[in-house]
Amino acid sequence: MLLDPSPDQEFFRDTTARFLAERVPPDGIRRLRDDPDGFAADYWRAGAELGWTGLLVDEDHGGGSLSGLGLVDLTLVAHEFGRHAAPGPLCPTNIAAEMLGRYGKDHEETLAALLAGRATAAWCLDEPRAGSRTATAPVEIRIDGDEVVVTGTKRPVEAVITADLLLVTGRTGQDVTNVLVPRDAQGVNITPLRSIDVTRRYAAVHFDEVRVPLSSVVGGPGGGADDAARARRTAIVISCAESVGALQAVFDLTVAWAFDRYSFGRPLASYQELKHRFADMKTWIEASHAIADRAAGAVATSSSDADELVCAAKAYIGQYGSELVQDCIQIHGGIGVTYEHDLHLYARRAAANRSGFGTPAEHRARLADIVELREAS
């Protein structure tokens, strides 16, 4: 989280933190386990009123930021989402709103509904890996006169069960097209998947010759590669900020535990072996804050090092965040892997985010590409 938020940003963050603490306390989240949606519609609308949905959209199109860098402001919400393991389609809805906002006039009504919290979106990006058991043909987005035809399977897709709109990123020949598809369009079939997270819902989405008007394309047909790349960077920034919040919650819980828990007549926090592990974890968590915030700033300002910083953030927080969570579980002992303890609520969120939008290994590979490009020239 930002080291030195402005008074406006701090007020904004605090408002969201209080709202989440009241509306979705840990026991409330546990109860949502069997809720098919994972969150309530009125909860999301109230969040939209707090400003969760409009930060990446210009004022001209109904949005607005606090600092002039809406993505940086949004990391404060994402951080609190992580700290509370909060439910709701924060990432996909903001991704869709940002992209629609860039072409505001073309999708005014849709955008207004997203900003007001009346509608939510899912971003259909990932596809089963070729050669895997679930492999399918890649999603094709074909232009057919004044219509667009979408075919293929996307999985996993977050929040699609509750979404009104699907933002589908797929191939048009060698190019990329982004298109909006109503979830209830004919030919959209949704198969729910089991989820690592208590409240986050995922599904596989099958598009069987789904036809929508050409006006549903965001940007131009075949002209969506840059928008998709930008959306992915944004998604990683949100995901990293949220993970850092979740890791902070895990770490704080465990520090408190180390002070409170006595064994052999002394608190865990007095054992040098554990103190040194806490020192390592404190370093990882501060480093995670640092790289997440730096990447957010770089993406928000379209800095030339944004790609590299985003990869570093995603790779580091995924790798070291996992280690932090596991070490905190270890220090808790058996209670740390029970459903009744709060630890897993945050551990799940961090684990879910680790695998989405590129694993640590994939981002290390990309970093190697960037290093090579720079050093070989």
Place this chain on the structure above:
Amino acid sequence: MALDTSDRADVTETLDEFRARARAWIDANLERSDSAAYIGVLRPEASDEEELALVRRERDIQRAMFDAGFAGICFPREYGGQGLPRAYQQVFDEELAGYEYPSRLQVPTFVPCAAVLLEFGTEEQKRRHIPAILKGEELWMQMLSEPSGGSDVAAAVTTAVRDGEDWILNGSKIWTTGAWWSDWALCLARTDWDVPKNRGLTVFMIPLKQPSVEVHRIEMLSGSKEFCQEFLTDVRVPDSDRLGEVDDGWTVGTRWMFHERMYRNSPYTTIPAGVSRGASRMPELFAVAHDAGRLDDPLARDLLGEARMLELVKQSLEQRVSTGVATRTMSDQAASIARLMSGVVESRLVTIGYEFTDANGAAWDETDGAVAQRGVDHLMRQVWCIAGGTTEMARNAISERVLGMPRERSHDPNIPFRDVPRSRPAT
């Protein structure tokens, strides 16, 4: 105490104007840096003659910077500095990227020595030494560690005894960098053996080029002779060269070590952004992977990606801690977080470099290019976790001073230092 030391309310030159002036001056006066200069870990220097020539060149650059108004950008004007805000030093560092600079003067002369002088020196001491440092006339080193104790710096046994208006110092100091070509030293010495260890220390300033200071150069396993050990035999120091109060040397020492931990983000150092000691290791690591023929190997590429990840995260953390300490959102103790990260990351990068080399890391000749000597670098790896305060001490500081966990039981509280058990003296 905050590190931002600007005393200048009337800054007349804008950052952009300053940048333009810095760029023109650097371009006209400095050579492009040799990117091969700082590869590896404490590799043997050139010959002594070449080393001395490099030191002379660095003194000359420092003098030229002083004459051009670029020395001591964040030092107060009354001591020859520029009294400018920190942003000006950052701009200068950015413009200096890719150029030679007085690297040997940054640590320990500017940080921690000059920083400590600024904080604790009398008016007379500061006027005598700070301008001379800024002109490159005085190179300083720090006499802190001793052969009898590593991390336990306050257990110093080098002793200062009062003799009229003077003090007489006897003892030995170790791990001093470049003492054989330096001019002055800050020295932590024991002035009272009959009080607990932290309460009987005093700091002195000692000229090094005198017969009673014998400098011995230590050969590292890599062949480097950069580190030294000094033997002090009846060194006479006037009381006017005492820094801080008598027996209050630990107050000075604490800040001394704080400045040392913060050197990379100190307003008092001039370190080019992006290259040089302490900046990107990527050109070097890429060259190793390239010369080892491993750029197409996914295993090596994963390591290269890991290296860049760690480096970017380390830099980001350093910025965060530096800003946090400067703005008081973090305590001074948070410097230990950056120190731990830097030790762990730098040593990992050395391992990655060695990993690239396959069998040639253990047996090479100069035709191997960047692969050569990586095995020796690897043997020197732990230097990153030892020099400047061990990572174990950093872990203690983070858990106890940052997280507030119970402190390790002290075995020497309220005992006169004379009675505290000590290592057997080396025979």
